[in-house]
Amino acid sequence: MNVKRSSGKKIAVLISGRGSNLASLIDACARDDYPAQIAVVVSNRPAAKGLDIARAAGLSAVAIDHTAFAARETFDAEIDKVLRDHDVELICLAGFMRLLANDFVERWRNRMINIHPSLLPAYPGVNIHERVIDDGVRISGCTVHYVRASMDSGPIIAQVAVPVLSNDTADSLAQRVLSAEHQIYPQALRMVADGTVRVSGERVVFAAGEQEAAPLVSPLMVTG
Ligand code: GRF
Secondary structure: OOOOOOOOEEEEEEEOOOOHHHHHHHHHHOOOOOOEEEEEEEEOOOOOHHHHHHHHOOOOEEEOOHHHOOOHHHHHHHHHHHHHHOOOOEEEEOOOOOOOOHHHHHHOOOOEEEEEOOOOOOOOOOOHHHHHHHOOOOEEEEEEEEOOOOOOOOOEEEEEEEEOOOOOOHHHHHHHHHHHHHHHHHHHHHHHHOOOEEEEOOEEEEOOOOOOOOOOOOOOOOOO
16 A cells, blocks of 8 residues: 555545545555545544554544444534544545434535445445345446435436346455445545536536546347
8 A cells, every 4th residue: 555645635534444445545645646635534433444554554543433422413523523633625435334414414515425336326225235136237336426414315426337247246246346436436536626526506517528438238248
C-alpha cells in the first residue's frame, strides 16, 4: 500500500469491517494528481480490520463504538465532532454498517457518498448477492451514490455492471463485484472531489458532459 499524501479535499472514510474499499481509496489518495486526501478513518467497531489498514498507512484511525451510546443521535454527534476536529470536507462510507440519523445526513448533504454492491435502486439492503442469484439475474454490479436518509438511496454518481454466471455462488459473485468496487470508488470520489460532478434536482450532473460506455451483454452470445 502507498503512503498518504497531503493535498486535496480532506475526506473521512467511515468503515465497520474489512476495509478493502478503504485500501483502494488510500492507494488512490497516494497518487500525485489525486484531488483528495484522507484526514481520518472512523469505525463504529473497534476490532475492524480496516482500522489496522489505516494505521499501517499512517492515517488517523478512530474507533467510536456504537454500543457505548444509548441513542443514535449521540453516536452521530461524536462522529461529527471527530470529523470537525479533522477539518473534513467530504465523507466516504465504505462498508459502514450503521444507519445515520436524518440530522447528520442533512448536515452532510451532497458531501457524503457511499458504495453499495448492487445496481441501485435494485437490491438495497443486505444479502444482495444471494438475492441476485436467487432471482436468476444476468447482470449485477455496484453503485457509488450521494447519501440520503433512507438506506441505500440518493443521487447516483457511477455504476459498474458485472456479469453473473450460472455457476456463481454468493461468494464468487461478491468477489467479482468487489473488484469492480475497488475500481469505481476512487474514480467516483475523484469526480466528486474535483467538481466534475454535482447534484442538481436530486440527479447527478457532469460539469463538462460525460462519455458513453460500451453496453455489457451477459452471457456473451454468438452473433447472427
Ligand atoms: C462492500 O461490498 C461495500 O460495497 C459494502 O460493504 C462492503 C465493504 O467491504 N457497502 P470492505 O470493508 O470495503 O472490504
